[in-house]
Amino acid sequence: MSGGIEIPVRVTQVTPVAHRIKRFRFERLDGGPMPYFSGGAHIIVSMNDNGHVRRNAYSLMSPPYDCSAYEISVLHVEDSRGGSSFMHEKVREGDEMRVSHPVNLFQPDWRGRKHLLIAGGIGITPFIAMMEQFSREGAHFELHYAVRTRDRGAYCEDLVARYGPHRVKIYCDAEDNRIPVARLLDSQPLGTHLYVCGPAGMIDGVLKAGLEAGWPEQNLHSERFLSSQPGKPFSIELTRSGKTIHVGHHESMLEAIEAAGIDVPFLCRGGACGQCETMVTVCDGKLLHNDVYLSDEEKASGRKVMLCVSRFEGNALHLDL
Numbered sequence: 001m002s003g004g005i006e007i008p009v010r011v012t013q014v015t016p017v018a019h020r021i022k023r024f025r026f027e028r029l030d031g032g033p034m035p036y037f038s039g040g041a042h043i044i045v046s047m048n049d050n051g052h053v054r055r056n057a058y059s060l061m062s063p064p065y066d067c068s069a070y071e072i073s074v075l076h077v078e079d080s081r082g083g084s085s086f087m088h089e090k091v092r093e094g095d096e097m098r099v100s101h102p103v104n105l106f107q108p109d110w111r112g113r114k115h116l117l118i119a120g121g122i123g124i125t126p127f128i129a130m131m132e133q134f135s136r137e138g139a140h141f142e143l144h145y146a147v148r149t150r151d152r153g154a155y156c157e158d159l160v161a162r163y164g165p166h167r168v169k170i171y172c173d174a175e176d177n178r179i180p181v182a183r184l185l186d187s188q189p190l191g192t193h194l195y196v197c198g199p200a201g202m203i204d205g206v207l208k209a210g211l212e213a214g215w216p217e218q219n220l221h222s223e224r225f226l227s228s229q230p231g232k233p234f235s236i237e238l239t240r241s242g243k244t245i246h247v248g249h250h251e252s253m254l255e256a257i258e259a260a261g262i263d264v265p266f267l268c269r270g271g272a273c274g275q276c277e278t279m280v281t282v283c284d285g286k287l288l289h290n291d292v293y294l295s296d297e298e299k300a301s302g303r304k305v306m307l308c309v310s311r312f313e314g315n316a317l318h319l320d321l
């Protein structure tokens with residue numbers, strides 16, 4: 001598999017955290033230390049579901065300098081294609097699993113004079129490790145964290161207790177309490193960097209508000225927990241290997257190609273890292289680009305496709321694989 005060398009781990013703790021959210025602790029099977037990572041990093045967790053391998057990205061939330069274990073928190077999504085259901089329903093303490101080495105596509109910019117963190121729901125996870133690092137390095141930061149209801153908000157009380165109410169503010173939709181994005185953006189010292197992770201609508205809204213308020217684009221950072229969307233089944237021809245691959249309703253192109261025994265590189269499986277970019281040789285139909293990696297021009301050209309999240313509708317799609 002082309003996400004790099006995997007680390008065999010044991011699940012040493014499974015802890016219910018909030019409504020439909022569980023935390024998982026992984027320790028190396030050989031007892032050695034886990035590789036260091038920096039706040040914002042994620043791993044790919046491989047799940048062996050009766051011979052069917054599922055692979056999902058999860059942000060690391062344990063302290064980055066603690067190599068004794070990795071911890072992730074997983075939301076059991078309502079319309080799961082299987083990964084978050086597997087983690088919630090099948091994974092038990094003592095189980096053996098495999099995880100990738102960490103990759104960081106959501107690095108803090110250490111040049112920032114201040115770090116303004118905006119989280120929605122399960123989008124809190126990358127910020128938990130980031131805040132540990134900011135706090136240890138003495139960096140100036142502030143978290144604004146929106147939850148739908150108090151029982152769905154993971155780690156609200158812990159974070160306020162750890163960093164203080166002056167640095168951690170919780171907003172609850174059910175109490176009609178929203179993050180005052182415009183006011184926050186207007187009141188930051190020059191050189192502040194903003195980071196947002198949460199539902200797509202929240203990320204889009206915050207980034208748009210930042211640009212409209214005159215923030216430089218390079219000071220605005222985001223991470224989307226994208227995954228492959230279901231859609232109409234279709235077939236692809238792989239020109240170099242001469243194979244025809246059928247992509248099912250719930251399957252991504254990447255998953256279907258892997259199931260046929262062909263290795264494709266990946267780092268995020270969420271349309272953000274660029275690793276699975278593939279050249280299109282014939283496209284008689286419409287590519288449904290769901291990634292945030294290719295530019296609008298690249299998407300319009302129809303010459304490239306990201307296999308992890310994009311789909312196709314039409315007569316023929318040939319890929320240079």
Ligand SMILES: Cc1cc2nc3c(=O)[nH]c(=O)nc-3n(C[C@H](O)[C@H](O)[C@H](O)COP(=O)(O)OP(=O)(O)OC[C@H]3O[C@@H](n4cnc5c(N)ncnc54)[C@H](O)[C@@H]3O)c2cc1C
Pocket residue numbers: 042056057058059060072073074075076077078079080081082083084085122125126223224225226227228229268269270
């Ligand atoms: C870099 C990265 C980091 C991630 N970190 C985390 C994390 O720390 N914790 C976590 O729980 N998930 C995280 N995710 C999402 C995770 O990889 C899976 O997509 C998610 O667990 C759902 O997987 P699934 O197999 O159950 O269903 P999928 O088929 O992947 O998703 C099913 C449906 O649920 C929606 N969905 C996917 N993720 C979410 C979500 N987080 N909230 C609401 N709806 C969602 C999708 O739009 C889709 O329609 C991350 C994703 C990426 C790319």
Ligand code: FES
Pocket residue numbers: 265266267268269270271272273274275276277291293306307308309
């Ligand atoms: S694996 Fe990262 S964009 Fe596809």
